[in-house]
Every structure is written in C-alpha cells, then in structure tokens.
Amino acid sequence: MTRIQRLSPRLANQIAAGEVVERPASVVKEVLENSLDAGATRVDIDIEAAGCKLIRIRDNGSGIDPEDLPLALSRHATSKIASLDDLERVGSLGFRGEALASIGSVSRLTLTSNHRDGTSEGCSALCEGREMDVQLRPAPHPRGTTVEVRDLFFNTPARRKFLRTEKTEFNHLEEVVKRLALSRFDVGFTLRHNGKVIHSLAGAGSDAERQRRVAAVCGPAFMEQALFIEVERGDMRLWGWLGLPTFSRSQADLQYFFVNGRVIRDKLVAHAVKQAYRDVLYHGRHPAFVLFLELDPAQVDVNVHPGKHEVRFRDSRAVHQCIFSGLHRALADVRPAAAPTPLTTAEGLAVNTATGEIASQPGLGWGAPAAYHPTSAPLPGQSGEQLRSYAGLHPRVLSEAQTPEEVPPLGYALAQLKGIYILAENAEGLVLVDMHAAHERITYERLKAARALDAIPGQPLLVPEAIAVSEREVALAQEHADVFARLGLLVEVAGEESLLVRQIPVTLRGSDVAALVRDVLSDLAEYGSSDRIEAHMDDILSTMACHGSVRANRRLSVPEMNALLRDMEETERSGQCNHGRPTWTRMSLEELDKLFLRGR
Numbered sequence: 001m002t003r004i005q006r007l008s009p010r011l012a013n014q015i016a017a018g019e020v021v022e023r024p025a026s027v028v029k030e031v032l033e034n035s036l037d038a039g040a041t042r043v044d045i046d047i048e049a050a051g052c053k054l055i056r057i058r059d060n061g062s063g064i065d066p067e068d069l070p071l072a073l074s075r076h077a078t079s080k081i082a083s084l085d086d087l088e089r090v091g092s093l094g095f096r097g098e099a100l101a102s103i104g105s106v107s108r109l110t111l112t113s114n115h116r117d118g119t120s121e122g123c124s125a126l127c128e129g130r131e132m133d134v135q136l137r138p139a140p141h142p143r144g145t146t147v148e149v150r151d152l153f154f155n156t157p158a159r160r161k162f163l164r165t166e167k168t169e170f171n172h173l174e175e176v177v178k179r180l181a182l183s184r185f186d187v188g189f190t191l192r193h194n195g196k197v198i199h200s201l202a203g204a205g206s207d208a209e210r211q212r213r214v215a216a217v218c219g220p221a222f223m224e225q226a227l228f229i230e231v232e233r234g235d236m237r238l239w240g241w242l243g244l245p246t247f248s249r250s251q252a253d254l255q256y257f258f259v260n261g262r263v264i265r266d267k268l269v270a271h272a273v274k275q276a277y278r279d280v281l282y283h284g285r286h287p288a289f290v291l292f293l294e295l296d297p298a299q300v301d302v303n304v305h306p307g308k309h310e311v312r313f314r315d316s317r318a319v320h321q322c323i324f325s326g327l328h329r330a331l332a333d334v335r336p337a338a339a340p341t342p343l344t345t346a347e348g349l350a351v352n353t354a355t356g357e358i359a360s361q362p363g364l365g366w367g368a369p370a371a372y373h374p375t376s377a378p379l380p381g382q383s384g385e386q387l388r389s390y391a392g393l394h395p396r397v398l399s400e401a402q403t404p405e406e407v408p409p410l411g412y413a414l415a416q417l418k419g420i421y422i423l424a425e426n427a428e429g430l431v432l433v434d435m436h437a438a439h440e441r442i443t444y445e446r447l448k449a450a451r452a453l454d455a456i457p458g459q460p461l462l463v464p465e466a467i468a469v470s471e472r473e474v475a476l477a478q479e480h481a482d483v484f485a486r487l488g489l490l491v492e493v494a495g496e497e498s499l500l501v502r503q504i505p506v507t508l509r510g511s512d513v514a515a516l517v518r519d520v521l522s523d524l525a526e527y528g529s530s531d532r533i534e535a536h537m538d539d540i541l542s543t544m545a546c547h548g549s550v551r552a553n554r555r556l557s558v559p560e561m562n563a564l565l566r567d568m569e570e571t572e573r574s575g576q577c578n579h580g581r582p583t584w585t586r587m588s589l590e591e592l593d594k595l596f597l598r599g600r
C-alpha cells in the first residue's frame with residue numbers, strides 16, 4: 001500500500017466537477033443560477049459550438065467585490081449560507097459554493113465583475129485549470145458579472161469523449177435556458193448560438209406577458225390547449241398551466257415542475273401528476289405541464305443531490321395530495337361548457353389512428369343495439385328538473401328566439417352521420433361529436449359517481465341469463481361475489497361451467513349481458529388479488545362502461561342526441577373518452593367560410 005496523501009486543490013475540484021459539470025448544459029445551469037441569485041433582471045447568454053468552445057453569460061446583478069473574486073473561484077466558498085440553520089431554509093438556487101471552482105478546474109474561466117453602480121471599473125479574475133491560482137486585473141464592466149468559460153474539458157479528455165454531437169449538446173443547453181426562463185418570468189433572457197439569436201425573452205410582468213413567455217418556450221400549441229390553474233392548500237400554493245388531456249405527447253418532454261423556483265424531477269411529483277391524468281389520458285401518452293409549487297423553504301430539503309435537481313419534502317403526503325387533488329379537480333372540469341378552444345390534438349395523427357384500435361377491441365359487441373338512457377342513473381347533485389328536460393323538450397334546432405347565451409355549448413343535434421357522429425349546431429357554428437366515445441365517458445363517470453356513494457344501482461333482468469364459462473371463471477365469480485355485488489351485478493353459480501346473471505347495473509341496461517360479465521371476469525382474473533382489484537376498480541368500471549355505451553351504427557333520435565349533448569355538458573372529464581381521445585370538436589362559421597373561400 002502507498003501512503004495517504006492530500007489531493008491537490010485542482011484534483012479535488014476536478015473530482016467535484018465530475019458530479020456537477022457533466023456537459024456544457026450543466027455549466028450554463030450553474031452560471032445562470034448564480035446570475036439569478038445575484039438579483040439580475042437581464043441575462044445574456046452567448047454560446048459557440050454548443051458551449052464546447054465558449055459559454056459567455058453576462059448579467060446585471062449585484063456583482064462581486066474584487067477582494068472576493070478569488071474566493072468565488074475557490075471551493076467551499078459561498079455568500080449564500082453561513083450556518084446549518086441557513087441550509088435548512090435555503091432561499092437561493094446555489095449554496096454549495098463549488099460550482100465556479102469545479103468549472104474553473106476543467107476549463108479556462110474568466111470571471112469579470114463590478115459591484116458598484118455609476119462606474120464601469122470592474123475587475124477580472126482568470127483561472128486556467130492548472131494550479132487553481134487566480135490572477136486579478138482591472139477590466140471595464142458595468143455593474144454586474146460576466147462569466148466566460150472557454151474550451152470546456154480541455155484538460156480532461158476522458159470527459160470530452162462523452163460529449164455528443166453539437167446538436168444534442170445544444171439541445172440540452174437550450175433546455176436548461178428554457179427551464180430557467182420559465183422559473184423567472186421577471187428576468188429577461190437572450191440566448192445566442194454561433195452569433196444567431198435563438199431566444200429573446202423580455203422580462204414579463206403582466207399575465208399576458210407571462211402567457212407569451214410560456215408560448216415562446218413551450219410552443220403556441222401548448223398555450224392554446226392549456227388550462228391555467230391556481231390552488232391553495234394550507235400554506236402551499238400550486239399554480240401554472242396544464243395541457244388538456246387531448247394535447248398529450250408521445251414523450252415526457254414538455255413537463256416542467258418548479259418547487260420554490262427550482263426546477264426539479266421528482267418521483268413523488270411525477271406519481272401525483274400521473275394519477276391525476278390517469279383517467280383521461282390515452283394509454284402510453286404523456287401530459288404536458290408547467291407547474292409551480294410554492295411552500296415554506298423549511299418544508300423542502302434541497303441538499304439531496306450535487307446537481308440540485310432533486311428535493312425531499314418534509315410532508316410528502318401533503319405535497320402529493322395537493323398536486324393530485326388540484327390537477328384532478330381541474331381536469332374533471334374539462335367538459336364542453338368549460339373548454340373555450342376546440343379539443344383537437346397537437347399530434348392529431350397519433351390519436352386519430354387510434355380510433356381503429358378501439359374499434360377492433362375484442363368483446364365490444366359492436367352493432368348490438370343499446371338504447372340511450374340519459375335519465376337512467378343520475379349523477380349526484382343532478383336535479384329531477386334537469387333530468388325531465390331531457391325528454392325531448394329542448395328545441396331541436398336553433399330558433400330565432402334564442403340569444404347566443406341561451407344556446408348550450410354543444411348546441412342542438414341536426415343529424416347523425418354514418419351512425420358514428422352527431423352533427424349539431426351551436427351559437428358559433430358546427431359541433432361534431434363521437435357519440436360512442438362521449439357516451440362511454442358519461443357511463444363511466446356515472447358508474448364512478450355511484451360507486452363513490454357505495455351503491456351502483458342494479459336492475460333485475462326480466463329473464464335471468466345463463467352464460468357458459470370455464471371452471472376457473474366460476475371459481476372467480478364465487479370468490480369475488482362481493483365485488484360483483486358492489487358493481488351492481490348479481491351473478492349465481494348455475495353449474496360447474498355456467499353462471500346465472502340475475503341483475504346488471506341500471507346504467508348498463510340493454511347491453512350484452514354475457515359479454516359484460518365475461519369482461520369483468522377477465523379483469524378480475526388479470527388483477528388477481530383483492531388488493532389489486534380494489535386498486536383497479538376504475539379500470540373495471542371503464543371496462544363495464546364500454547358495454548353500456550351506444551354502439552356505432554345505432555340510429556339515435558334527435559331527442560336522444562340532444563340528451564347526450566346535455567349529458568356531456570354536465571359530465572366531468574367529458575372532453576375525452578375513457579381512453580383519452582377527444583369526444584368532440586367544432587368548426588366555427590368563420591372556419592367554414594374560410595374552407596369555402598367565402599368572404600363575409
């Protein structure tokens with residue numbers, strides 16, 4: 001064994017750099033965070049060769065006292081915390097005091113700063129990655145700081161080898177800038193790459209300006225299809241923009257979550273968001289969101305990871321509950337009346353082609369006529385009066401007597417197309433509804449609401465129906481008789497390989513009884529244990545809802561169609577079907593006029 005020796009400062013810093021400085025994007029993150037911590041209101045970022053050649057970031061923040069410049073570049077030196085107490089309630093983005101030292105150990109770093117107003121006499125410190133000794137010289141600079149990082153990893157070839165193409169590295173870097181630009185609306189940012197302006201974002205003070213920034217960073221399509229939410233719960237505040245379920249993505253690439261201004265990736269947060277979208281998102285798709293959680297800094301531990309993109313919540317349950325319930329509530333309100341924009345998708349193709357998938361789902365029993373029973377199982381809170389109005393009392397077409405405000409959001413049915421779509425007319429123009437998808441959602445929400453009251457009302461069958469099943473299915477039906485009962489199903493064992501169905505949920509009357517029971521049995525078999533069945537109750541209800549829904553190719557009368565439209569307006573989450581596809585869309589008269597090149 002060789003003897004123990006102390007690491008040189010340079011080597012110690014380079015080891016630390018291994019954690020903090022992974023790629024040009026990480027340098028940009030650390031340096032920008034310093035600018036924000038210094039109270040800058042303007043930050044200019046100049047990049048060459050994706051940051052491998054040059055990263056120059058200039059801010060108009062507080063600046064650094066020339067005497068402190070060498071300290072700023074040395075490890076374990078910070079102006080942001082002084083005691084363990086401070087660490088428990090960190091308000092700044094930085095606090096570890098090692099970023100500049102780490103960066104300086106693997107690049108040629110110049111730090112130029114001026115901490116006084118009214119003079120342009122600044123001071124510059126150079127750190128060349130060799131011995132970590134810092135040379136100071138006067139340099140002109142307005143109040144604020146410029147950090148220039150050249151030739152990143154010039155002395156650590158192993159690291160350099162891990163760098164990807166210029167395009168990939170720049171994408172990472174741009175992503176960092178976007179995140180920080182979303183975290184601080186009040187700060188102006190410009191990003192230039194190889195002399196070309198990529199982003200120029202003015203400081204945003206008003207709501208409209210903030211929306212403009214989100215649109216600039218996340219794309220205008222996101223902004224057009226996002227809900228603004230703001231929830232307070234105890235001393236927590238959650239606000240931001242939530243992509244409508246129909247604006248889903250094939251990747252989780254448009255998800256920004258900030259905790260006290262710090263962008264984080266967190267399992268707990270991801271889980272809460274996923275739960276909230278569970279019921280409304282097409283399988284395998286990812287929601288888009290920009291959300292800000294604000295809470296007492298003492299409630300968050302930010303000292304979990306050197307990159308500081310993970311946090312630990314002291315009361316993780318409360319945080320989970322706040323996010324889940326806030327989002328769940330907001331998404332539940334996505335129904336025609338509340339949706340100001342048409343529910344078309346940003347990646348329309350992915351969703352449209354999916355219609356075929358659903359149609360070919362086994363056991364759906366297409367074509368079996370199922371009457372539409374709008375009044376069958378009222379949702380809690382629906383008044384009898386409201387329900388009576390479904391009985392065809394609505395005017396069937398828009399009459400002159402109605403003012404636009406009196407016309408319901410989905411208007412009145414005109415006709416049915418190919419047994420699949422309802423065409424309706426509202427105050428703005430044409431409304432198109434996928435009747436099966438819409439009804440499926442309504443049925444599903446009814447079943448859920450009834451289950452929440454612990455009673456899915458059943459309706460005895462006039463003639464009990466015997467169905468042939470396997471022995472295993474008979475055993476399953478026996479074992480889970482209580483589950484069946486709670487689902488509004490009464491199923492008896494009639495033989496070794498047969499069951500007798502005596503009752504099905506009222507909401508599902510008219511559906512194919514055998515197919516319904518078989519599908520529920522197959523769900524029970526799939527989920528296996530009682531625990532998992534409980535956890536997947538909603539999935540089972542969703543399976544059942546398929547059966548109660550009006551089938552394609554079934555003719556609906558105009559009063560039936562109008563009743564369906566009114567139900568959609570009343571039903572939570574009715575903007576999407578159970579599989580997350582849109583249930584309706586619309587075309588305004590203006591859009592139709594444009595289509596036909598008709599000037600008005």
Ligand code: ADP
Pocket residue numbers: 030034035038059061062063064071072073077078079080093094095096097098099100101144145
């Ligand atoms: P930390 O941010 O964790 O304190 P850094 O190594 O990133 O550690 O920075 C060290 C110190 O240098 C900071 O605490 C701060 O006082 C000073 N500093 C760095 N960048 C700036 C800046 N842009 N403006 C003002 N001060 C800065």
Ligand code: MG
Pocket residue numbers: 030033034094095097099100
């Ligand atoms: Mg820092």
